[in-house]
Amino acid sequence: MPRIVASMSTPRLDPQLAVAAARRGLARAPAHLAEGLARAVRDMPDERLDQLMRSPARRLVLEGIFWQLPKHLDRRRAARINSAIRWCVTGRPDGGADIYLLELALGECRVIRSPGGQQARATITLDGAEFVRLAAGRSNPLQAYFNGRLAVAGDIVLAVRLGSLFRLPDSGERGTRSQGQRI
Secondary structure, three states, X not given: OOOEXXXXXXXXXXXXXXXXXXXXXXXXXXXXXXXXXXXXXXXXXXXXXXXXXXXOOHHHHHHHHHOOHHHXXXXXXXXXXXXXXXXXXXXXXXXXXXXXXXXXXXXEEEEEEXXXXXXXXXXXXXXXXXXXXXXXXXXXXXHHHHOOOEEEEEOHHHHHHXXXXXXXXXXXXXOOOOOOEEO
């Protein structure tokens, strides 16, 4: 539970503890939330999704997706991978980008919100709305790459292989409900 910082004025939450509590809650969120996001994104017009990803809700949406990634990892397929992939999600209202490091180590996955600096074998750069479409199964990563909506620097083979390592919630477009679809 977040700690309340006492002061002479009104009590306030310690921001670091509140963020940590939110991350723990997101990590425990059931898979149906991810499927609900996929349905909402599938039905959302592109203009509305772009608007959402330029609003204050952007960080919650991104963190909700990134903190769920370890739960969608196909551990068998990732058993021999020991790499890090940096995700650079552009399109913040201030012109900056949100950086996340996805570490894969012998069938395990860990996500770190990071300003950069850590070594990564590949860097994937894309707009926030495109990232949400990709995570929801509404966008094809190869088409996004060839259409210039997604860029890869470094080990492109690792970036392409990344798609087979995660099960995504069903977008409703391809009819693969039980196992989810792969990127």
